[in-house]
Amino acid sequence: MSKYDVLTIGNAIVDIISRCDDNFLSDNGIVKAAMNLIDAERAEALYAKMGPAVEASGGSAGNTAAGIANLGGKAAYFGKVAEDQLGEIFAHDIRAQGVYYKTKANGTFPPTARSMIFVTPDGERSMNTYLGACVEFGPEDVEADVVAEAKVTYFEGYLWDPPLAKQAIIDCARIAHEHGREMSMTLSDSFCVQRYRDEFLELMRSGTIDIVFANTQEVLALYETEDFEAALDKIADDCKIAAVTMSEKGAVIVKGDERIYVKATKIVELVDTTGAGDLFASGFLYAYTQGRSLEDCGKFGCLAAGVVIQQIGPRPSTSLPQAAKDAGLI
Amino acid sequence: MSKYDVLTIGNAIVDIISRCDDNFLSDNGIVKAAMNLIDAERAEALYAKMGPAVEASGGSAGNTAAGIANLGGKAAYFGKVAEDQLGEIFAHDIRAQGVYYKTKANGTFPPTARSMIFVTPDGERSMNTYLGACVEFGPEDVEADVVAEAKVTYFEGYLWDPPLAKQAIIDCARIAHEHGREMSMTLSDSFCVQRYRDEFLELMRSGTIDIVFANTQEVLALYETEDFEAALDKIADDCKIAAVTMSEKGAVIVKGDERIYVKATKIVELVDTTGAGDLFASGFLYAYTQGRSLEDCGKFGCLAAGVVIQQIGPRPSTSLPQAAKDAGLI
Numbered sequence: 001m002s003k004y005d006v007l008t009i010g011n012a013i014v015d016i017i018s019r020c021d022d023n024f025l026s027d028n029g030i031v032k033a034a035m036n037l038i039d040a041e042r043a044e045a046l047y048a049k050m051g052p053a054v055e056a057s058g059g060s061a062g063n064t065a066a067g068i069a070n071l072g073g074k075a076a077y078f079g080k081v082a083e084d085q086l087g088e089i090f091a092h093d094i095r096a097q098g099v100y101y102k103t104k105a106n107g108t109f110p111p112t113a114r115s116m117i118f119v120t121p122d123g124e125r126s127m128n129t130y131l132g133a134c135v136e137f138g139p140e141d142v143e144a145d146v147v148a149e150a151k152v153t154y155f156e157g158y159l160w161d162p163p164l165a166k167q168a169i170i171d172c173a174r175i176a177h178e179h180g181r182e183m184s185m186t187l188s189d190s191f192c193v194q195r196y197r198d199e200f201l202e203l204m205r206s207g208t209i210d211i212v213f214a215n216t217q218e219v220l221a222l223y224e225t226e227d228f229e230a231a232l233d234k235i236a237d238d239c240k241i242a243a244v245t246m247s248e249k250g251a252v253i254v255k256g257d258e259r260i261y262v263k264a265t266k267i268v269e270l271v272d273t274t275g276a277g278d279l280f281a282s283g284f285l286y287a288y289t290q291g292r293s294l295e296d297c298g299k300f301g302c303l304a305a306g307v308v309i310q311q312i313g314p315r316p317s318t319s320l321p322q323a324a325k326d327a328g329l330i
Numbered sequence: 331m332s333k334y335d336v337l338t339i340g341n342a343i344v345d346i347i348s349r350c351d352d353n354f355l356s357d358n359g360i361v362k363a364a365m366n367l368i369d370a371e372r373a374e375a376l377y378a379k380m381g382p383a384v385e386a387s388g389g390s391a392g393n394t395a396a397g398i399a400n401l402g403g404k405a406a407y408f409g410k411v412a413e414d415q416l417g418e419i420f421a422h423d424i425r426a427q428g429v430y431y432k433t434k435a436n437g438t439f440p441p442t443a444r445s446m447i448f449v450t451p452d453g454e455r456s457m458n459t460y461l462g463a464c465v466e467f468g469p470e471d472v473e474a475d476v477v478a479e480a481k482v483t484y485f486e487g488y489l490w491d492p493p494l495a496k497q498a499i500i501d502c503a504r505i506a507h508e509h510g511r512e513m514s515m516t517l518s519d520s521f522c523v524q525r526y527r528d529e530f531l532e533l534m535r536s537g538t539i540d541i542v543f544a545n546t547q548e549v550l551a552l553y554e555t556e557d558f559e560a561a562l563d564k565i566a567d568d569c570k571i572a573a574v575t576m577s578e579k580g581a582v583i584v585k586g587d588e589r590i591y592v593k594a595t596k597i598v599e600l601v602d603t604t605g606a607g608d609l610f611a612s613g614f615l616y617a618y619t620q621g622r623s624l625e626d627c628g629k630f631g632c633l634a635a636g637v638v639i640q641q642i643g644p645r646p647s648t649s650l651p652q653a654a655k656d657a658g659l660i
Contacts, residue, residue, distance in 0.1 A: 016419075019647065052396065052423040054643060055385035066382065085415040085441070089346075093382040111415070312642070313384060317349065 004100065005073040005289035007150035009169065010061025011134040011158055012079030012103070013113040014086045015274065015314055018053040020118045025126055030118065035127045035189045037161060043130040046116055055086075056313040057093035058115060060156045060188060063275045066315045067282025067304050069098040071324070073289060076100035076146050078168075080137035086112035087133070097315070103141050106133040123270040123309065131162055138164030139171050147175040151289045152211070154281065157188035160196040173208045184211035186281060187218040194221055204238040211241045211288075213281050219244050232259065241294070243301065245280050250302055253294045262298030265306025265327075275314030279304040283320075296329065303327055334430065335403040335619035337480035339499065340391025341464040341488055342409030342433070343443040344416045345604065345644055348383040350448045355456055360448065365457045365519045367491060373460040376446055385416075386643040387423035388445060390486045390518060393605045396645045397612025397634050399428040401654070403619060406430035406476050408498075410467035416442035417463070427645070433471050436463040453600035453639065461492055468494030469501050477505040481619045482541070484611065487518035490526040503538045514541035516611060517548040524551055534568040541571045541618075543611050549574050562589065571624070573631065575610050580632055583624045592628030595636025595657075605644030609634040613650075626659065633657055 025032050028049065038046065057066075059079060068075040077094055081087030083105045090112060094101045113132040117125050137159075147153055153176045159165035173183045187193050187200060200222065203209045212235065216228060219242075223231045232254050235242040242254040250264040283300035292300070307316045307323050324330045355362050358379065368376065387396075389409060398405040407424055411417030413435045420442060424431045443462040447455050467489075477483055483506045489495040503513045517523050517530060530552065533539045542565065546558060549572075553561045562584050565572040572584040580594040613630035622630070637646045637653050654660045 047422060050422070050426060052387070052426045052645060052647075053419075054647075055419065057382070089383075089385065092377060092380070096380060096382045315382060317382075317384075 002151045003074065003149035004076045004146065005151050006065070006068050006285045007076040007078070007146055007153045008061035008065040009078040009153070009155040009159065009172065010059050011113055011131060011156070011162065012062060012081045012090050013059035013115050013129060013134070014090055015056050015058035015115050015117050016047070016050070016053045017056065017117045017119065017274070017312060018051045020051065020120065022120050025118060025120065030126050030128060031191070032120070032126050033124050034191050035129055035158065038128050038130050040130060043114070043116070043128070046128055050116055054312065055089070056315065057090045058274070058314045060158060060186065060278045061154065062090070062094055063278035063314045064154065064281045064285070065099045066094060066097045067279045067320065068286045070316055070320045071282065071286040071304070072321055073286040076150060078103050078141055078143065080106055080133050080141065081112040082106050082110065082133040083108050084111050086114060100146070102143070106136045110135065117274055119272045119274070123273050125272060125274040135162040136164070137162060137168065139168045142168050142171050144175050147172045148179045148181070150176070150181060152182045152184050152285055154184040154285060156186050157192045157196065157200060160192070160199060170208070182210040183208060184213070184285065185209050186213040186277065187222060190217040190221040193218050197222060201238065209239060211243070212239045213243050213277070213284070215245045215277060216247070243280070243284050243298065245277060245305070251280065251298050253298045255294060260295050260298060262295065262302055265302050267306060267310060269310060271310055272312050273309050275308040276305045278314060279308040279316065299329055300324065303329060332481045333404065333479035334406045334476065335481050336395070336398050336615045337406040337408070337476055337483045338391035338395040339408040339483070339485040339489065339502065340389050341443055341461060341486070341492065342392060342411045342420050343389035343445050343459065343464070344420055345386050345388035345445050345447050346377070346380070346383045347386065347447045347449065347602070347604070347642060348381045350381065350450065352450050355448060355450065360456050360458060361521070362450070362456050363454050364521050365459055365488065368458050368460050370460060373444070373446070373458070376458055380446055384642065385419070386645065387420045388604070388644040390488060390516065390608045391484065392420070392424055393608035393644045394484065394611045394615070395429045396424060396427045397609045397650065398616050400646055400650045401612065401616040401634070402651055403616040406480060408433050408471055408473065410436055410463050410471065411442040412436050412440065412463040413438050414441050416444060430476070432473070436466045440465065447604055449602045449604070453603050455602060455604040465492040466494070467492060467498065469498045472498050472501050474505050477502050478509045478511070480506070480511060482512045482514050482615055484514040484615060486516050487522050487526065487530060490522070490529060500538070512540040513538060514543070514615065515539050516543040516607065517552060520547040520551040523548050527552060531568065539569060541573070542569045543573050543607070543614070545575045545607060546577070573610070573614050573628065575607060575635070581610065581628050583628045585624060590625050590628060592625065592632055595632050597636060597640060599640060601640055602642050603639050605638040606635045608644060609638040609646065629659055630654065633659060
């Protein structure tokens with residue numbers, strides 16, 4: 001018995017979500033579909049230009065933990081907020097979903113991280129993230145007993161942006177492997193891959209990471225190629241399992257010479273892609289830690305991603321087990 | 331020329347919205363479909379029991395102002411937040427919608443008001459409001475030039491809950507009438523009517539108020555009767571114009587002996603009734619200040635209410651003018 005199925009670690013962020021047209025993105029120098037890192041000054045300037053918004057707890061790995069708990073898995077989360085109202089909201093929401101979360105908040109400055117997310121008419125999201133309190137997350141926030149008792153510890157590549165988090169991850173990997181657990185990461189974003197390509201490859205090749213999540217753009221960026229098949233062959237060499245999402249084409253699970261293709265869920269209305277990759281990881285890791293086949297893991301991933309992109313916000317407000325039952329997966 | 335079509339005044343609140351089943355309401359002593367006033371201690375206890383939520387700027391009169399601005403009307407708003415993150419969110423959202431809003435924030439304690447809104451599977455919302463900084467709103471917050479330049483000044487009956495707001499409203503009414511403007515109010519909630527029945531009737535009978543908004547339950551509570559027609563006759567005597575909403579039966583506009591019935595908008599899916607009455611007032615007052623007939627005012631009201639109940643949250647995230655065009659109203 002393990003106390004947790006999955007521990008996820010990431011930047012603890014509250015999303016501020018608004019709709020805009022494509023011109024707004026180009027007029028304001030926002031890279032579409034990407035995670036744009038911004039400082040406090042730019043955050044203020046951009047917020048002044050943003051239309052009326054709604055707020056929802058987010059953060060890539062936070063969304064993944066929430067999705068796992070929604071599915072009925074035992075999830076835990078590490079991530080740093082400040083002692084402020086957005087921090088209270090973040091902590092409330094992840095705990096209310098049933099996720100274990102006790103990372104110490106960081107005083108009042110810098111404030112809790114927020115990401116201004118602009119959703120264009122095509123449903124694509126473009127993020128503008130001010131990291132705030134996340135820059136204080138470090139090795140002292142690693143709860144060793146939680147790592148030791150989690151079947152899989154998963155973290156976001158975005159954690160290479162704040163200065164201290166990578167050391168915390170290295171510590172987690174050591175503890176996890178000492179206890180016979182597995183480590184997993186998502187490459188997060190193709191620009192993030194460009195920033196930290198060599199370090200990510202080293203994490204994989206050194207065996208620090210067992211299971212890697214990526215989308216098409218990220219895996220191409222990782223190997224600096226336009227040849228998707230070649231990139232899949234390379235990632236197969238570099239880690240034990242890779243789960244690569246391909247938007248409306250579904251996903252492919254790569255393990256050695258195996259290539260398991262899974263179709264995307266049929267979408268009635270694409271509303272907001274925020275959380276798609278995060279929820280794919282939720283579904284995959286939930287099924288993986290239940291001992292399901294890799295094909296089923298991929299199916300659970302596509303199912304959860306399909307639910308979240310048909311609503312506003314990064315965490316499903318509906319029952320994922322019900323959706324899984326409807327799809328014949330449970 | 332008037333600088334503003336409508337000035338609205340109310341408790342400035344951020345909504346915290348979650349879904350629950352009916353048992354949750356009864357288990358926690360929440361009166362269904364009502365606005366339940368709560369103190370800080372109960373707010374904390376209830377939040378601890380609330381599921382994962384999303385946040386959106388709300389406040390009845392704030393929603394009405396946002397709806398008027400969405401329709402293309404010139405709107406202004408008075409309401410008190412604190413100097414905190416929720417206060418910044420409230421101020422941002424109402425200004426970003428194009429509403430004039432300059433009420434001075436109130437330091438950091440008490441914090442910005444929030445209402446925990448539980449939406450049951452039938453789409454009904456049950457509110458639990460902690461007034462926070464709203465208790466500091468008073469006569470010093472009346473911007474006389476704004477009142478003088480607004481065709482209609484509208485406020486929520488909820489303002490009788492905080493201690494100082496009613497004097498501000500009396501001041502506004504004097505300024506408005508001195509400048510040949512009209513005053514309007516909503517009765518807000520049937521329990522609010524029970525708390526302040528005599529005062530609300532006095533506001534109407536003294537001519538302090540010209541136009542009254544109410545729903546069926548509120549007008550019945552006002553006259554302590556079960557006879558809707560009798561209540562309509564009484565309200566016709568007590569004010570110049572009454573606009574009474576009747577949920578799925580639409581609305582009736584009452585002016586002297588006139589009774590103008592307007593059908594409700596056809597609803598594809600009832601998602602969340604939050605903001606229905608507020609947006610009815612938006613549509614009505616927008617059309618009223620454009621010089622449209624009372625029947626058209628009612629139609630605009632039903633249209634705007636119909637839009638907001640088919641989404642989560644109290645302010646339409648879509649274009650009301652487009653909806654009005656589609657309905658042949660513009």
